[in-house]
Amino acid sequence: MKRRYVSIWFRHLVADWLTRKRPELAGAPFVTATPERGRMVVKAVSMAAHAKGIQTGMVVADCRAILPELKVIDDIPGKPEQLLTSLAEWCLRFTPVAAVDMPDGVMLDVSGCAHLWGGEPAYLKEVHGRLSQLGYDVRIAIADTIGTAWAVARYGRIGPIIAPGGNADALFNLPPAALRLEPGIVERLEKLGLYRIRDFIKMPRSALRRRFGPTLLTRIDQAWGKETEAIEPVQPVQQYQERLPCMEPIRTATGISIALKQLLEKLCNRLGTEEKGLRTCVFTCYRIDGNLQQIGIGTNRPTRNAGHLFKLFEEKIQRLEPRLGFEQFDLSAPIVESLTTTQEALWRVAANKNEAAVAELLDRITCKIGNGTYKRYLPDEHYWPERSVKVATEFNEKAQTTWQINLPRPTCLLEKPERIDVSVPLPDYPPMLFRHRGSLHKVARADGPERIEQEWWIEEGTYRDYYCLEDEQGARYWVFRSGDYAETEPEWYIHGHFS
Amino acid sequence: MDLSTSKQAITKQLQKEVLEMQGYKRAVGEHLLDTGLGEIGMSFPDGRFPTAAVHEFISYATEEAAATVGFMSGILGRLMQNGGACLWVTPKNTVFPPALVQYGIEPHRIIFAEISKPKDLLWTVEEGLKCEALCAVVGDLSELGFTESRRLQLAVEQSKIPGFIHRQKPRSENTVACYTRWKIKPLPSNAIQDLPGIGYPRWEVQLLKVRNGKPGKWIVEWKGGDLSFVQTPTIALPLVSKLMAG
Numbered sequence: 001m002k003r004r005y006v007s008i009w010f011r012h013l014v015a016d017w018l019t020r021k022r023p024e025l026a027g028a029p030f031v032t033a034t035p036e037r038g039r040m041v042v043k044a045v046s047m048a049a050h051a052k053g054i055q056t057g058m059v060v061a062d063c064r065a066i067l068p069e070l071k072v073i074d075d076i077p078g079k080p081e082q083l084l085t086s087l088a089e090w091c092l093r094f095t096p097v098a099a100v101d102m103p104d105g106v107m108l109d110v111s112g113c114a115h116l117w118g119g120e121p122a123y124l125k126e127v128h129g130r131l132s133q134l135g136y137d138v139r140i141a142i143a144d145t146i147g148t149a150w151a152v153a154r155y156g157r158i159g160p161i162i163a164p165g166g167n168a169d170a171l172f173n174l175p176p177a178a179l180r181l182e183p184g185i186v187e188r189l190e191k192l193g194l195y196r197i198r199d200f201i202k203m204p205r206s207a208l209r210r211r212f213g214p215t216l217l218t219r220i221d222q223a224w225g226k227e228t229e230a231i232e233p234v235q236p237v238q239q240y241q242e243r244l245p246c247m248e249p250i251r252t253a254t255g256i257s258i259a260l261k262q263l264l265e266k267l268c269n270r271l272g273t274e275e276k277g278l279r280t281c282v283f284t285c286y287r288i289d290g291n292l293q294q295i296g297i298g299t300n301r302p303t304r305n306a307g308h309l310f311k312l313f314e315e316k317i318q319r320l321e322p323r324l325g326f327e328q329f330d331l332s333a334p335i336v337e338s339l340t341t342t343q344e345a346l347w348r349v350a351a352n353k354n355e356a357a358v359a360e361l362l363d364r365i366t367c368k369i370g371n372g373t374y375k376r377y378l379p380d381e382h383y384w385p386e387r388s389v390k391v392a393t394e395f396n397e398k399a400q401t402t403w404q405i406n407l408p409r410p411t412c413l414l415e416k417p418e419r420i421d422v423s424v425p426l427p428d429y430p431p432m433l434f435r436h437r438g439s440l441h442k443v444a445r446a447d448g449p450e451r452i453e454q455e456w457w458i459e460e461g462t463y464r465d466y467y468c469l470e471d472e473q474g475a476r477y478w479v480f481r482s483g484d485y486a487e488t489e490p491e492w493y494i495h496g497h498f499s
Numbered sequence: 500m501d502l503s504t505s506k507q508a509i510t511k512q513l514q515k516e517v518l519e520m521q522g523y524k525r526a527v528g529e530h531l532l533d534t535g536l537g538e539i540g541m542s543f544p545d546g547r548f549p550t551a552a553v554h555e556f557i558s559y560a561t562e563e564a565a566a567t568v569g570f571m572s573g574i575l576g577r578l579m580q581n582g583g584a585c586l587w588v589t590p591k592n593t594v595f596p597p598a599l600v601q602y603g604i605e606p607h608r609i610i611f612a613e614i615s616k617p618k619d620l621l622w623t624v625e626e627g628l629k630c631e632a633l634c635a636v637v638g639d640l641s642e643l644g645f646t647e648s649r650r651l652q653l654a655v656e657q658s659k660i661p662g663f664i665h666r667q668k669p670r671s672e673n674t675v676a677c678y679t680r681w682k683i684k685p686l687p688s689n690a691i692q693d694l695p696g697i698g699y700p701r702w703e704v705q706l707l708k709v710r711n712g713k714p715g716k717w718i719v720e721w722k723g724g725d726l727s728f729v730q731t732p733t734i735a736l737p738l739v740s741k742l743m744a745g
Contacts, residue, residue, distance in 0.1 A: 354583055354584075354632035355632070356632075357630055357631065357632030358584050358610075358630065358632045358633060361586075361626060361627065361630045361632070361633075362610070364626060365612060365623055365626065368619070368622065368623075369614055369616075369619050369623070373612050373613065373614060374586075374610050374611060374612040374613070375592075375610070375611045375612075375613070376607055376608075376609070376610050376611070377596040377606055377607060377609075377611070378607050379597065379606075379607070385595070388597055389595075389596050389597065389606075392607065398607075399607050403596075403597055403600045403605070403606060403607075404597055404600070405600050405601065409595055409597045409598040410565070410595055410598055411565045411568045411569050411572070411594065411595065411598045411599075412561070412564065412565045412568060412593040412594060412595060413593065413594075413595035413598075414593070415591075415593075444687060445687075445688065445690075445695075445696060445697045445698075446696065446697070447696040447697050468696075468697055469697075470687060470688060470697050472687065473562075473685075473687070474684075474685045474686040474687035474688070474701065475560075475562035475565075475685050476562075476565075476685060476688075476697065476700065496595060497561055497562055497564075497565035498565060498569075498598075498700065499565045499566045499567075499568055499569020499570070499572075499598075499685070499700055499702075499721075
């Protein structure tokens with residue numbers, strides 16, 4: 001497919017944005033300025049000020065001499081980049097590939113998009129009209145290459161649509177600066193009287209390289225389309241994405257649900273034909289005032305069950321704020337895994353059907369309450385009680401080892417062992433009585449000790465001697481002595497309750 | 500002989516009809532699993548532990564809670580013997596998975612959900628009870644209102660999977676729509692063949708409430724993966740005993 005690019009040039013980006021924020025500035029000449037080497041230097045100029053001959057890079061004192069009523073506003077560093085990024089994201093409604101074109105433009109790759117708006121003239125009119133509505137003074141051009149679109153948007157005195165193959169004609173009469181050259185090269189070209197591209201384009205390439213360096217040739221080739229140039233999309237292009245523009249802004253939860261259902265249906269159908277299932281899914285809503293809202297979900301295993309996915313989203317729809325309404329919806333699946341029809345059929349077989357239902361239940365719990373809500377424990381090859389279980393990381397993870405069955409383990413384990421006071425008749429004997437949380441327990445029966453050594457390669461510390469105790473009321477406890485009766489009195493802890 | 504058998508049949512039929520009139524109906528397609536409760540099962544209307552029901556367990560001290568978990572795990576082990584997963588919803592998990600092996604459970608088949616907010620916890624229990632793919636759902640919550648319990652019971656009647664609500668230190672033992680109410684207490688164990696040390700875990704099982712059944716109290720031991728009864732069960736008949744006393 002022939003590539004087509006749209007270059008959007010924001011002539012007064014920051015000034016237009018300020019006017020949008022502060023309507024009282026509309027039509028007034030103002031500049032933003034920042035101190036630089038002890039003087040105020042102009043960073044952005046409003047249209048009215050520009051008409052009077054004020055340009056960026058001038059010193060505020062000079063500007064005041066030209067235009068005494070000039071307003072000066074403090075510059076916000078980094079604002080243009082931030083604005084351009086959000087504008088590029090906003091432009092995603094026109095094409096899936098939009099990029100920031102520093103310092104004052106946005107570049108769109110619109111290959112195969114324009115016909116959806118009824119041709120390039122209508123498409124450009126729509127882009128231009130919408131941006132003007134937002135209050136931006138823009139110039140737009142569409143061409144085969146990034147270089148040509150950029151040049152025509154900024155320097156062209158011809159129509160904004162450069163027909164396929166018309167690069168050379170369009171560029172012929174433009175100044176060399178239209179080739180995106182460094183100021184130094186432009187200056188040298190002009191010094192030699194080369195004010196138009198046509199003046200030097202026929203010159204031998206070797207001579208141009210020798211005089212002006214290789215950049216000039218690269219730029220020429222890029223503009224002519226002999227060398228491909230890539231743009232860096234503001235958002236990675238989603239392979240699995242569905243869009244739904246709306247005739248009228250949608251404000252109700254019911255409307256959003258219907259839109260979401262339609263998109264899910266489309267996406268799942270597509271996944272079905274490609275034997276894929278999605279693991280994460282993002283629903284993006286474009287609000288009419290340029291705001292962008294997203295809700296996302298994740299699943300335990302690849303799925304293309306639209307009903308289940310809708311249930312996961314359902315909980316989150318109420319978090320969206322439509323205010324004046326959403327004008328476009330967009331559903332994308334960033335993480336997709338293969339899910340063949342046979343695999344899906346396998347899930348449906350009796351035992352596996354259950355697994356799928358449980359996975360869907362867990363998805364719902366995760367979506368409602370948050371990540372890491374549920375855990376499954378697997379045996380781990382350690383005797384140390386705290387380390388004898390590990391949390392399963394995968395939904396389908398199988399136990400590597402078997403569970404220990406021959407050792408007494410308490411039904412309830414305390415999160416941390418708690419100190420107890422004991423009275424012990426002899427070292428290595430179980431306690432006769434112990435005090436835990438203020439209540440005294442007389443030990444009637446006891447088992448033990450079971451010595452568990454500290455794993456020195458993991459953690460330093462002494463061993464534990466575990467005893468099972470039963471008090472006179474019949475309650476059963478798991479207590480341990482940390483260390484032995486060598487020099488210092490060892491400490492006793494309670495670690496769990498037997499049933 | 501003929502007369503007596505026909506009499507028995509008539510009584511049985513009448514009992515069944517009375518039960519149906521009282522609103523008790525064994526759900527069609529309910530699992531016919533042996534829950535290993537033995538004589539305790541006789542307390543239920545048709546002699547079997549109902550699996551399509553929500554059971555309420557009440558415990559106060561930590562020791563009682565541990566015993567309750569043990570008794571519940573015993574039933575769970577039987578329910579999970581045909582494979583499948585169990586959802587255990589708790590504000591903070593205290594259960595030590597390796598200990599569940601002795602009750603016939605494969606601990607890695609239990610999914611523990613740790614949820615601190617009571618509202619979310621109840622929601623999760625209800626969603627779990629609606630999911631037919633699970634073997635059982637255990638919910639650790641201290642407070643349960645009548646409305647909430649009725650929602651849980653309704654969910655269970657649809658999905659036919661048992662729910663166990665373990666209420667630790669409840670503020671009051673209020674009326675709930677659960678099918679049964681149990682209290683399990685640990686008792687001093689008996690020495691095994693006069694050997695020193697601790698014997699099999701022994702509990703006092705109290706069935707305080709059961710719909711259309713007879714409450715009772717038993718002393719049981721968990722011995723070799725099974726419940727065994729220590730004394731003959733004394734089925735408490737509150738009405739009769741009260742009448743006698745009065």
